[in-house]
Amino acid sequence: MTSKKAQAKTDVLLPAYLAVGSDELKRRRIIERLKTHLDENLRDFNLDEREASGDMEPESLLASLMALPFGPGPRLVIITRAEHLPKAVSEMIVSYLSQPNPSTVLLLVAEALAKNTRLYKTIAKCGAKAIMDCSPKRRSELPAMVSKMAASHGKRMDHAAASELISRVGESTLLLDTQVHTLCEIVDPREDILVEDVREHIKRVAEVKPWDFLDAVSAQDLSQALSLYSMMEKPSQIFLLTLITGRMRELMCARSLEARGEIANLAQVLKRAPWQVRNLPGWARKFSYAQLSQAFRLCANAERDLKNGADPDATFVQLVSKLCRKNV
Numbered sequence: 001m002t003s004k005k006a007q008a009k010t011d012v013l014l015p016a017y018l019a020v021g022s023d024e025l026k027r028r029r030i031i032e033r034l035k036t037h038l039d040e041n042l043r044d045f046n047l048d049e050r051e052a053s054g055d056m057e058p059e060s061l062l063a064s065l066m067a068l069p070f071g072p073g074p075r076l077v078i079i080t081r082a083e084h085l086p087k088a089v090s091e092m093i094v095s096y097l098s099q100p101n102p103s104t105v106l107l108l109v110a111e112a113l114a115k116n117t118r119l120y121k122t123i124a125k126c127g128a129k130a131i132m133d134c135s136p137k138r139r140s141e142l143p144a145m146v147s148k149m150a151a152s153h154g155k156r157m158d159h160a161a162a163s164e165l166i167s168r169v170g171e172s173t174l175l176l177d178t179q180v181h182t183l184c185e186i187v188d189p190r191e192d193i194l195v196e197d198v199r200e201h202i203k204r205v206a207e208v209k210p211w212d213f214l215d216a217v218s219a220q221d222l223s224q225a226l227s228l229y230s231m232m233e234k235p236s237q238i239f240l241l242t243l244i245t246g247r248m249r250e251l252m253c254a255r256s257l258e259a260r261g262e263i264a265n266l267a268q269v270l271k272r273a274p275w276q277v278r279n280l281p282g283w284a285r286k287f288s289y290a291q292l293s294q295a296f297r298l299c300a301n302a303e304r305d306l307k308n309g310a311d312p313d314a315t316f317v318q319l320v321s322k323l324c325r326k327n328v
Helices: 002-012 024-035 040-046 058-066 087-096 118-124 139-151 159-169 173-187 195-201 210-218 222-231 237-259 263-270 280-284 289-307 312-323
Strands: 016-020 047-051 075-080 104-110 131-133
Touching: 016 024, 016 118, 024 075, 024 104, 024 173, 040 047, 058 075, 058 087, 058 104, 087 118, 118 131, 139 159, 139 173, 159 173, 159 195, 173 195, 210 222, 210 237, 222 312, 237 263, 237 280, 237 289, 237 312, 263 280, 289 312
Parallel strands: 016 104, 016 131, 047 075, 075 104
Antiparallel strands: none
């Protein structure tokens, strides 16, 4: 039964694939998926994994590609970091694919490979599914992806918790997947992974992004805002102040549009993508008109003090503390 299944899988495989893009998790899953076509008992004989390097020899690789598999399943040759293939090896692969071994599947894995190269074009000709896109998701798409990772383990993780995790570990999908798995084990048997769980158990390894700090100020989360600010390396208070002033204008705009029943036009008015303004209405409701007006005066005073030589950290921390108060 196993042999028949392996043979059936072999029939639908192409002679070569290219997994290209910087999303590590996508690349890893493609590798794992292709490995499922191998007979588990014969994997050691039918799997050849190599990392491209300057001293890779075309003769050795060709011998592996032309070797016959043990048993009825396919032989799988995987080359990672294929963007570093020596020209001689790349040309050998192009030549080989003109008449490939029908029993072997070649998988090249690369962070980037130009579409105008002979190697890329040759693999693309192997079939419509030969090129597998591993481009990374936009940052705005990552929270939803992280929530799905948690769901695959039977847990719930809302947008806030997912965003906090991304802020702490960065945008590597491989690292995010690992940390989600860790969090799922920590909170078990509880179903929900909370922001507090992320902050307590996941160490920050990613550099603090200004917009994460800006979001904390917008949410009037003083503890988080000051924590993020303290972890910034040599922050420019003037730059951060400019961001805050701009955000206060956006919140004022959101407040005004909502009062007129026109909040649906927020993205158009601010000339932003819908995902960029998704949280603005909720943040704006935390501020009264009086608070927002006072916020502009506080920002102007802080800018004046900074330019007149006041202590940058003390001035900025005082500003953030006032902005995050419920009553400015």
